[in-house]
Amino acid sequence: MSLAITIELGDADLQHFIGAMQRAQNEAKHLTPQQVTEAASKLLVDGHKVKLPHFIAERLSKLDSMIAMANDEGFALPEEDRQHVLACLTYFANPQDIIPDNVPVLGFLDDAIMIELCVRELQHEIEAYEDFVHYRKEEAAAHGVDPATLKTQRHEWAEARRVELIERMRKRRGQSYQSSGGWKPVLFTFRG
Structure with missing residues (x-):
């Protein structure tokens, strides 16, 4: 038996995620771009160690694309655009996210929501990178x-x-x- 759940986030809910992103960005100011992408990559590794709901697994693959885009020397993303991508990835460099990742089934839900918000923010960059x-x-x-x-x-x-x-x-x-x-x-x- 499976259960379908639809989540609609209102403005107040989104503000909660925006606040979490801003806190993560403040805490990640001392990190190098490599440290940010490595920390985000660790989330992917951790995600592959557990059975994830399809919704979450699908979002993690989008995170992989964002990490690759930030690191791809052939694509040579202009520095200003690369900084936008890295800013989105800082949330995943923070081990103190909204829902701890070790919570069964739901541990990666906040990460999936944040990935979706980042994908919307970086839609044009991601499309250009996928074309490339x-x-x-x-x-x-x-x-x-x-x-x-x-x-x-x-x-x-x-x-x-x-x-x-x-x-x-x-x-x-x-x-x-x-x-x-x-x-x-x-x-x-x-x-x-």
Whole structure:
């Protein structure tokens, strides 16, 4: 038998989590970025040692992506953006979280909620990183190498992505004008 529970957090509830994040950030001021990501990684290791509800396990995988993004030299996240990611990860560097992790079933619930809040805060960064990782895997497969050894830099990814988007634009434009004999500019032309 399973039990489905829906949790709706109101503004006051969210303020509790925001306060916990601010306390964690204050306590983590002395930590290096490496110490923050290592502490967050420890949460992943601890999570794999116990049977977690699906909701929590799913969120922990998102935490793994945030940690990887902060550490990925190939992605070369600009420092200001990296600081945003590290700020989110500081909650997981604090052993005194809202619900102690050793509480059966619920110990990681606060972590899962905080991960979800961080994912919403970092949505665009995470999407860009996932695109980059996908591109790097494709490039590694095309070159027959392990993605971990491929030193794809972000500028190479951006150029490849730009070319891909222009090709997609032309393909879509060609498909939409196929019935009229092809695309020709009608209203706007430029003669240089």
